[in-house]
Amino acid sequence: KRAVSKVTKKYKKDQKDFYVQCYTDIMNLQQQNAEMQQYIDQITMEQRDGEFDIADINRDNKVSRAEFNMYKNEYQKKNPEMANQFPRFEDFDPDSDGLISKAEYDAYYRRLTAR
Numbered sequence: 001k002r003a004v005s006k007v008t009k010k011y012k013k014d015q016k017d018f019y020v021q022c023y024t025d026i027m028n029l030q031q032q033n034a035e036m037q038q039y040i041d042q043i044t045m046e047q048r049d050g051e052f053d054i055a056d057i058n059r060d061n062k063v064s065r066a067e068f069n070m071y072k073n074e075y076q077k078k079n080p081e082m083a084n085q086f087p088r089f090e091d092f093d094p095d096s097d098g099l100i101s102k103a104e105y106d107a108y109y110r111r112l113t114a115r
Contacts, residue, residue, distance in 0.1 A: 052105050063100040065089050 055071035092100040
């Protein structure tokens with residue numbers, strides 16, 4: 001009986017230690033995931049900003065349909081597998097003024113990531 005009690009106590013202690021370690025590991029992984037997502041979001045935003053700057057050939061902080069089409073053609077030459085996935089000009093220009101502002105560009109990607 002004494003041996004069974006001793007083994008039961010050890011089992012319960014080992015089980016508790018295991019659960020504490022699992023909880024600690026999960027919390028650490030969640031923290032790492034949050035940090036990684038923040039890093040990815042930052043890199044993605046910088047990359048998108050760079051793409052807008054490349055498309056804005058005349059540097060007026062707006063992308064015209066002609067600039068958009070030139071950027072799209074160059075992009076699709078480099079990434080032919082993305083040809084059917086490239087957004088339309090109208091997707092970026094909700095006010096239909098014929099120009100994509102940086103705010104409209106950013107809003108498009110915010111809508112995309114919110115889905």
